[in-house]
Amino acid sequence: MRMTTWLASIVIIAALAALGGCASWRAEKRSPPIGEFVDVQGERIHLLVLGQKGSTQTPVVLIHGASVNLRDMKLALGDELAKTRRVVIVDRPGRGYSTRPNDGWRLDRQAALIHQAVKEAGVEKPIVVGQSFGGAVALSYALHHPEDMSGLVLLAAVSHEWPGGVSWYNKASGWPIVGTLLRRIVIPVYAPIAAKSGVIKSFRPDPAPESYYEKSGLTLLFRAKDFRNNAADLRHLKPQIVEMAGRYAAIKVPTAILTGADDPTVSPRLHSAALSRELPDAYYEVIPDTGHALHHSEKAKVIAAIDLVAERARAEKMRQNAAE
Numbered sequence: 001m002r003m004t005t006w007l008a009s010i011v012i013i014a015a016l017a018a019l020g021g022c023a024s025w026r027a028e029k030r031s032p033p034i035g036e037f038v039d040v041q042g043e044r045i046h047l048l049v050l051g052q053k054g055s056t057q058t059p060v061v062l063i064h065g066a067s068v069n070l071r072d073m074k075l076a077l078g079d080e081l082a083k084t085r086r087v088v089i090v091d092r093p094g095r096g097y098s099t100r101p102n103d104g105w106r107l108d109r110q111a112a113l114i115h116q117a118v119k120e121a122g123v124e125k126p127i128v129v130g131q132s133f134g135g136a137v138a139l140s141y142a143l144h145h146p147e148d149m150s151g152l153v154l155l156a157a158v159s160h161e162w163p164g165g166v167s168w169y170n171k172a173s174g175w176p177i178v179g180t181l182l183r184r185i186v187i188p189v190y191a192p193i194a195a196k197s198g199v200i201k202s203f204r205p206d207p208a209p210e211s212y213y214e215k216s217g218l219t220l221l222f223r224a225k226d227f228r229n230n231a232a233d234l235r236h237l238k239p240q241i242v243e244m245a246g247r248y249a250a251i252k253v254p255t256a257i258l259t260g261a262d263d264p265t266v267s268p269r270l271h272s273a274a275l276s277r278e279l280p281d282a283y284y285e286v287i288p289d290t291g292h293a294l295h296h297s298e299k300a301k302v303i304a305a306i307d308l309v310a311e312r313a314r315a316e317k318m319r320q321n322a323a324e
Contacts, residue, residue: 024188024222024223024224026219027217027219027220027222027223028220028223030214030217030219031069031071031217031219031220033046033097034048034070034071034074035047035048035049035070035089035091036048036049037097038117038120038121039120040113040116040117040120041101041112041113041116042101043093043098043099043100043101043104043113044097044098044099045090045091045093045098045099045113045114045117046070046090046091046096046097046098047070047088047089047090047091047117047118047121048070048074048078048088048089048090049086049087049088049121049123050074050078050079050081050082050086050087050088050089051081051082051083051084051085051086051087052085052086053086053122055084055085055086057084057085057086057310058085058125058126058127058150058151058310058313058314059085059086059087059088059123059124059125059126059127060081060085060086060087060088060126060127060128060129060306061087061088061089061090061114061118061123061126061127061128061129062074062077062078062081062087062088062089062090062129062134063090063092063114063128063129063130063131063134063135063137063138063141064089064090064091064092064095064131064134065130065131065132065133065134065135066132066133066230066233066234067218067221067230068216068218068221069091069095069096069097069216069217069220069221070089070090070091070096071096071215071216071217072216073089073131073134073295074089075209075212075215075216075296076131076293076295076296076299077129077295077299077302077303080299080303081303081306086123086126088118088121088123088126090114090117090118092110092114092134092137093109093110093113093114094225094226094229094230094232094233095226095229095230095233096217096220096226098113100113100229104229105229105232105233105235105236106236106240107136107137107139107140107237107240107244108140108143108144110137110140111137111138111140111141111144111145112144112145114137114141115141115144115145115148119148124148125148125149125150126149126150127149127150127151127152127153127306127309127310127313128141128142128149128151128152128153129152129153129154129155129302129306130153130154130155130157131155131156131157131295132155132156132157132158132265132266132292133158133233133234133237134157135154135155135156135157135158135159136157136158136159136237136240136241136244138152138153138154138157139152139154139157139159139244139248139251140244142251142253142255143244143247143248143250143251146251146252146253149253150253150254150309150310150313151253151254151255151256151309151310151312151313152251152253152254152255152256152309153255153256153258153302153305153306153309154255154256154257154258154272154275155258155259155294155295155302156258156259156260156263156265156266156268156271156272156292156294157257157259157266157271157272157275158237158241158266158271159241159245159248159271159272159274159275160241160245160270160271160274160275161238161241161242161245161270162238162267162270162271165238166231166234166235167234169182169187169231170230170231170234170235171231171235173227173228173231173232173235174231174232174235179228180224183224183227183228184224187222187224187227188222188223188224191221191222191227192219192222195213195218195219195222196213199212199213199218201264202265202291202292202293203291203292203293203296203297204262204264204291205262205289205290205291206290206291206293206296206297208293208296209296245274245278248275248278248279249278249279251279253313254309254312254313254316255279255281255282255283255309256282256283256284256285256305256306256308256309257272257275257276257279257282257283257284257285258272258284258285258286258287258294258298258301258302258305259271259272259273259285259286259287259294260286260287260290260291260292260293260294260297260298261286261287261288261289261290262288262289262290262291263290263291263292263294264291264292265291265292266292268286272284272286273286283305283308283309285301285305287301
């Protein structure tokens with residue numbers, strides 16, 4: 001009887017694992033790579049370059065947040081910005097179709113890989129735009145590579161310590177054996193069922209864009225390796241933010257900080273407001289009646305902030321040239 005039960009358990013686990021593998025295959029079939037790959041420090045970074053190469057407007061780099069991939073930034077801002085300027089959108093290291101090293105959860109490591117990938121793409125001194133977790137990466141980019149950027153735009157960015165931890169499934173993902181079973185069996189099968197309601201929650205109080213779930217390639221998150229990396233990013237985030245928060249005054253590039261007044265995910269008070277106090281020269285705007293996904297719901301205001309940072313960068317360059 002014990003042998004029969006044991007064999008039945010093995011068969012069930014194998015069947016569920018196969019079902020999880022099929023779910024991952026379907027996710028990649030529906031949302032294949034849409035950009036190009038550049039080799040950086042032994043890793044392959046997937047990025048999408050849009051817009052006219054000869055544009056005189058300052059180029060922009062878009063860095064997406066947790067749980068999503070570069071398609072989110074393409075839908076929100078990339079296509080519109082590309083009408084007037086060069087735009088680079090990246091899959092953050094370990095997310096989407098980008099690879100990463102074992103320490104790729106480090107903000108400075110992600111920033112370094114993105115920085116080098118942007119240079120490989122032939123884009124110089126961009127304005128770096130980061131949303132949510134991507135905002136934390138953008139802050140690290142500004143701290144470590146200020147000479148290679150023209151400005152910084154932070155959208156609902158994670159910047160300071162907050163109470164609480166991470167969701168149970170992101171914590172469990174890091175456990176031996178249990179984490180592997182979770183990522184390979186439970187998440188690929190169960191998560192897509194719950195994801196659509198999660199989209200509604202993340203956009204609240206704004207409605208999600210039509211067909212966002214399908215167009216954003218959100219199901220790529222539910223592949224085992226992508227989910228593992230996303231969970232590791234979130235588990236390791238707070239200690240890095242605590243260490244980084246005391247150094248923001250060193251950021252001297254023109255900066256804009258935007259947040260939604262009704263953001264339930266990244267507290268405007270704990271993050272953007274605190275950051276604006278450390279960067280008093282930054283443009284700071286709290287947008288009423290909008291939430292975490294302001295890069296979608298308040299596209300015009302975000303683009304206006306990017307234009308403002310570009311203008312400030314041009315003015316600063318003119319002052320430096322006049323002083324020489």
